[in-house]
Amino acid sequence: MIRHKIRGKxxxxxxxxxxxxxxxxxxxxxxxxxxxxxxxxxxxTLxxTLxxTAAGAxxxxxxxxxxxxxxxxxxxxxxxxxESGSSGSNGPNNFPGVKQLxxxxxxxxxxxxxxxPEADGPYYQSKDQALEVQDSVSVFPSVxxxxxxxxxxxxxxxxGCTATIMNSAALKSQIxxxxxxxxxxxxxxxxAINPALYGKNTAGFTMLLPIKAxxxxxxxxxxxxxxxxxxxxxxxxxxxxGVTFPASLAQHLTAVAIxxx
Numbered sequence: 001m002i003r004h005k006i007r008g009k010x011x012x013x014x015x016x017x018x019x020x021x022x023x024x025x026x027x028x029x030x031x032x033x034x035x036x037x038x039x040x041x042x043x044x045t046l047x048x049t050l051x052x053t054a055a056g057a058x059x060x061x062x063x064x065x066x067x068x069x070x071x072x073x074x075x076x077x078x079x080x081x082x083e084s085g086s087s088g089s090n091g092p093n094n095f096p097g098v099k100q101l102x103x104x105x106x107x108x109x110x111x112x113x114x115x116x117p118e119a120d121g122p123y124y125q126s127k128d129q130a131l132e133v134q135d136s137v138s139v140f141p142s143v144x145x146x147x148x149x150x151x152x153x154x155x156x157x158x159x160g161c162t163a164t165i166m167n168s169a170a171l172k173s174q175i176x177x178x179x180x181x182x183x184x185x186x187x188x189x190x191x192a193i194n195p196a197l198y199g200k201n202t203a204g205f206t207m208l209l210p211i212k213a214x215x216x217x218x219x220x221x222x223x224x225x226x227x228x229x230x231x232x233x234x235x236x237x238x239x240x241x242g243v244t245f246p247a248s249l250a251q252h253l254t255a256v257a258i259x260x261x
Contacts, residue, residue: 150228
């Protein structure tokens, strides 16, 4: 849908995470960052894309329109910066578990495998690099299609189905490998967000990724928030590493984005 960014393509050095309280503030972990990006890459298609045509995805005018609705750096708190190496361009939808997820939720697989015209913003990070925000805006072929996408994400089965797929041997192996030699990943949990906290026509989930690498244990909190307005759909990622993303900040940025959509 509102297709999340494919983060696996980012360089190791661009993802900076702080593991607290186990290590000194500001310690950088490229491998931990890549592990988290692998997870968010897979959740991209997993919760998002739908039945837009390839021809529609090439429409420059729709992408240009979508870009005007993105969050920008001035929307972030003072001291935040654009993450080095983040281009605001995401790869194609290639989540390997589309058919399994669709079957688990009970929707056609075509609903989760489209590629609508989309604009992607860069990654914005807090000064201590523990928090990260990124968003995408998609233009769907119809209002009906946008509503179908949101319905798939807000389906009560989606969190459990997502967790099952993310904990499958194949994806767990991919995540672990991306974290580097000797890394280990615990049980990944997924819970639905409370739409009442964010506004009308919102849906999403929070994934907790416990990972140990380089002798450090950290939990990645990866929240994917989706909302629609007519044919437009927006996906905002609120990610944090070793800490919980402040609810007040997530709510504020969501309100800004909804007002702009």
